[in-house]
Amino acid sequence: MTVVSFVGAGPGDKDLITLKGYRRLAEADVVIYAGSLVNPELLDYCKDGAEKDDSASMTLEDIIAKMQEAVAADKTVVRLQTGDFSIYGSIREQIEELKKLDIGYECIPGVSSFLGAASSMGVEYTVPEVSQSVIITRMAGRTPVPDSESLQRLASHHTSMVIFLSVQGVGKVVRELLAGGYKETTPAAVIYKATWPDEKMVKGTLADIAMKVKEAGIRRTALIMVGDFLGDDYSYSKLYDATFTHTYRKGIKNAKQ
Structure with missing residues (x-):
């Protein structure tokens, strides 16, 4: 059949x-x-x-x-x-x-667009010693969100975050994230129509991202990305570290010396 x-x-x-x-x-x-x-x-x-x-x-x-x-x-x-x-x-x-x-x-x-967005920016949502978790969510609108999953509550975890279907209320999103514990200096980005020919990308921090999004005229079909994974601080993973032993490779002592 x-x-x-x-x-x-x-x-x-x-x-x-x-x-x-x-x-x-x-x-x-x-x-x-x-x-x-x-x-x-x-x-x-x-x-x-x-x-x-x-x-x-x-x-x-x-x-x-x-x-x-x-x-x-x-x-x-x-x-x-x-x-x-x-x-x-x-x-x-x-x-x-x-x-x-x-x-x-x-x-x-x-x-997914959240994968396309990260690829367009050349970033990954988890960075060793910075963030190892990703929250995918949306702001409450005509479709409600459980109180336990409000942006303010989720922000308390300080993870990498991808917010769908919410760019039209980016100002409110920022206020809730700040109320939840993110700092104004936290990196943020908004990507309009990730991987489309007319893709548009706006980068900033929680202090200025709402203003930049408004200036760019982005009102829909966009993702909001928030977290220190977008920042300049990072650590290399152990996966390809010459001194790190795993199933497929034996580490070399003092390889970096």
Whole structure:
């Protein structure tokens, strides 16, 4: 029986899709894509004659009905979403509805925008002796956030932080982070449409990032990155240290002397 393939693409660049995701997309008879979010150039990978439906104006019921219709006709179906579909993709509700209809599904992960953003900046979220944890979250809006996960409470951990879906309230984000214990000197960055051709990057600290974002005219489709991992202090890892022994290499005593 035909299954519905949930395919996560990349954060923007159409080449940042996995080979498995690409193959599913290229073979699909019906593609239901998140038109307000995914790069439309991804549809270039579709075969001639493939049906392409933009879900931007569809309801959950519309999406499921389209999937059910296609599966009943033994057509291959791809639900094309962004690379963030394992974080903020609303696929759970689609999967639950498919289960009710006894329609099979598979999930093919994509490349998240928080990974694309770090790559664009040439940074990694964990730095030895600086930070070894990453918090991915969002500011409360029309979708509420549990009190225990407020930005102020999460800020108390002083970890690396990536904040989705919140750039429109960057000023409030900064206030909550400062109230939670981050210093005004904490490095911060905002990346608009990471890996897209019109990507825009703003760097600063919690003292000035809100002003810089406003001056840059960034109001949506952006990530806020906060933490000392963006700063100038760092330590090299032990992984490639010549004096460090691990399973695949024996350390050399006094190698650095």
